[in-house]
Amino acid sequence: MTFGPSTGHRSAVSMNGPGQWIPAPGVTMKTSATADLAPSETAALVQAVSRAPSVHNSQPWQLRVRGADVDLVERADVVLPWHDPEGRDRLLSCGAALANLQLAAQALSREITTSFPADADMVATVHTRPGDPPTLANLARYHAIGRRRSYRREFAPEPVRAADLAEILDAADDPAVHAVTPPHGEALAEMLGFATRVFRADTAYQRELDAWTAHTFGPRALGAVDGVPEAALGDAPLPAAGLVRRTTPVPDDVRLAERLAAETLVVLCTGDDTRRAHLAAGVALQRMWLEATVHGLAGSVLTQPLHLTGFREDLADRLGLPGLPQAIFRCGNPVSVAPPSPRLPLGDLLCHDVPGGLE
Structure with a gap:
């Protein structure tokens, strides 16, 4: 997702290629005849969660399987003090993982309900039982x-069809999250341009971003299991850039407004700023992103500017948004293939304090 360095995960290569574990259409996945999740079902859930988008591809989650229940646990040790000082993007990321977990459980012909424990590290528990096909x-x-990939490049000039956009917006499917196309492109351009200049000049932020860049080619290529792949970071300005680096061009506000007008942007807003709201925004965002992927579209997310003090409140006021913005989703027709992101080994995603993990 444009969205403390876990340097221990920088020494080994572990890539999951596109669709390696996703069954082909028409193939029925084996499910357990009992209420408890079988090892093969657990594996499918872990694999689905592993492919969720996350801030700087930090993958800040783990799963705990307890019979037929699956806990999604937030990894509080994943910290980004300059990009995400309050951990808001980390919770958005966990929301995206929750959306994948729910979809995978339903693909296993499981009926699901989701609860949200009060435990500080617990994000949610998905309760499953054998049910109807998805x-x-x-x-x-x-x-x-x-x-699904993070596409940090310019889109093809043809616009997203109105019917496709309507289905993408409907996919959010949460009354607590408002997904709106932003008006007043000039005001948005002015604010994003200001944010770009701030982050370009922020030395500490740039050091942190460099630490979370997965150098997958050239003399610095050591392999990675997390971080933003270097090949995914182009030289385009916002909004295509997604992440502002030292070399990111800064267009004038008029030119940026023209670029924004040529794109399909969706702002996800919530009525409050609680952990539950951040989580709900992440779930809605991932559902929309997957729906866009179903329609053959590519997408990426902007959250970086929203961390400037007062930025979200000012943006909500100037654009007349129905709440606080939590993320900006851009989607369109791709002109190239985005590279895959490195992923943690699947075994690292399971809490081992409960028997029954992956072998």
Whole structure:
């Protein structure tokens, strides 16, 4: 996701290629005849969660399997003090992981309910039991999990079809989250341009971003299991850049407004700023992103500017948004293939304090 360095995960290569574990359409995955999750089902859930987008591709989550219940646990040790000082993007990331977990459980013909424990590290518990096959819409989104990429490049000039955009907005499917196309492009351009200049000049922020860049080629290529792949960071200005680096061009506000007008942008807003709201925004964001992928579109997320003090409040006021903005989603028709992101070994995603983990 444009969205403390876990340097221990920088020494080994572990890449999951696109769709390696996603069953082909029409293939039925084996499910347990009992209420408890079978090892093969656990593996499918872990694999789905592993492909969720996250801030700087930090993958700040783990799963704990307890019979038929699956806990999503926030990894508080993943910290980004300059990009995400309050941990808001970390919770958005966990929300995206929760969306994948729910879809994977439904793809296993499991009926699900989700609860939100009060435990500080616990994000949610997905309770499952054998149920009906998934809906066609949910199955299509599940199959899109392995194809979704962060596309930090300019889109093709043809616009997103109105019918496709309507289905993407509907996919958010949460009354607590408002997904709106932002008006007043000039005001948005002015504010994003200001944020770009601030982050370009922030030396500490740039050091942190460099630490979370996965150098996958050239003399610094040591392999990675987390971080933003170097090949995914182009030289385009906002909004295509997604992440502002030292070399990111800064267009004038007029030119940036023209670029914004040529794109399809969706702002996800919530009525409050609680942990539950951040989590809900992450779930809605991932559902929309997967729906966009189903329609053959690419996407990326802007959250970086939203961490400037007072930026979200000012943006909500100037754009007349129905709440506080939590993320800006851009989508469009791709002109190239985005590279895959490195992923942690699947075994690292399971809490081992409960028997029954992956072998």
